[in-house]
Amino acid sequence: MSVTPLRNEISPYNFLPFKFMRYPRQKTLVVNEAGEYLFLTSNEFNEFLNFTLPLNSSTYLDLKAKHFLYDSDKYLAPTIDLLATKYRTKKAFLRNFTTLHMVVTTLRCNHRCNYCHASSQDASSQKFDMSIKTARRVTEIIFETPSPIIKIEFQGGESLLNFEAVREIVIYAEHLNKKKKKQMSFVLCTNLTLIDKKALRFLKDYCVLISTSLDGPHDLHNANRIMRDGGDSYKTFIENLELTRDVLGHEQVSALLTVTNGNLSMLRSVVDEYVRLGFDGIFLRSLNPYGYAKKESGRLLQYSVEGFVQAYKETLKYIIDLNLKGKLFSEYFANILLSRIMTPFPTGFMDLQSPAGAGILGVIYNYNGDVYPTDEARMLANTGDTHFRLGNVHHNTYDEIFNNELLRKITKNSCTETIPGCHSCAFQIYCGADPIRSYSQQNDKTYMGHIPSSEFCKKHKAIIAFLIDLIENNPDACDVFWTWITRRDLQAVRI
Secondary structure: OEEOOOOOOOOOOEEOOEEEEEEOOOEEEEEEOOOOEEEEEHHHHHHHHOOOOOOOOHHHHHHHHOOOEEOOHHHHHHHHHHHHHHHHHHOHHHOOOOOEEEEEOEOEOOEOOOOOOOOOEOOOOHHHEOOHHHHHHHHHHHOOOOOOEEEEEEEOOOHHHHHHHHHHHHHHHHHHHHHHOOEEEEEEEOOOOOOOHHHHHHHHHOOEEEEEEOOOOHHHHHHHOOEOOOOOHHHHHHHHHHHHHHHHOHHHEEEEEEOOOOOHHHHHHHHHHHHHOOOOEEOEEOOOOOHHHHOHHHHOOOOOHHHHHHHHHHHHHHHHHHHHOOOOOEEHHHHHHHHHHHOOOOOOOOOOOOOOOEOOOEEEEOOOOEEEOOHHHHHHHHOOOOOOOOEEOOOOOHHHHHOOHHHHHHHHOOOOOOOOOOOOOOOHHHOOOOHHHHHHHHOOOOOOOOHHHOHHHHHHHHHHHHHHHHHHHOHHHHHHHHHHHHOOOHHHHHO
């Protein structure tokens, strides 16, 4: 629920905008427009609403300090200015426009993963490769972004199967950047099974980071990450992980997990595998309902939102215990949410923004030059639904792609501040919108969807509530969270 500013001439104070939510144990969470929050007892909350809260109480002073109320008209303007500054800080991700540029250099892949979101093609199907001409044009479009920061992320399929296009984009981008002078970085997404020393030397020369995939120990990894030639995916991955780290450096390689029904009950083992291999964290990423995962065989990998949230909570507690025993190891999704809850700063995570990050934070270029606002929109296109196609780099200018009515509609209708079901939610400032999922799962061409009944909402609301409960009621967990946010060890945080 939300409360708007209320002027009461005879009360000793007046409200500033806030939202609230009832919690267990007779507690009420109140959250202001900048994301600052407090827990009030039921009695304190009732007194606050009825203008009877004692002016000398610590609760009153906390509410005033965090801009839930003001008690003098002469302080109203500076209070609103300060609140607005905090709000602008939360929305700072809008300043640069599109920073992340994902490039699908090929749909070909030497794997046939059961949950593949990209609808990958056979490794011999070269018609699904990005041409050099398209690669150069994509690079030129990328450099028309007004953002002073550019991250180019190569995706597939398996991007190493068209490494020529990767090389072309990297070298051409470096050439263009001599004039543009943007802060530029590269990430190569790869399953690592095709990596070799020649490719690694090039990646090292141009400081290209590696993002790979690991679904757990040997049997769990191989169960879904299936090589088309019948080889042992895990064995090859481990061998090439060592080679890649030897050449590029340990910190240049990160890994991503996909949670399926097969490893949902074994996430502790997955975490242990990540720790054993020297990774400093894990992203407990739920299955996306796109590509092969949406088909009948893929549904066998799926689970309920409630099942995922329960497994997530148990695994997060396990990770917290690892940290308390001296192992600095974070859960990246929690870290993103915690940064939004515990600090005044924004995060660059596309999936949790208002308006949605689709197109304005990140964009994806398909192998044929088609441009989509998100990877999920591109996944829909690969299965026949090109609804979210923004244009093509060969046929459209930068302005036609990024300043068209489709992207304007996506942006306009993905503001949680105005979406029914989100606008009054206490977690609104911490969460975001997913217009592509609203369209694909609820067939809503306004891209808003019915948020309260969506899996997106149920998952995020449950996890945010769980994290806030840990922050408030588990001091050890809260200390661990600060180590993740600040990248300091536990002893330094507790000083």
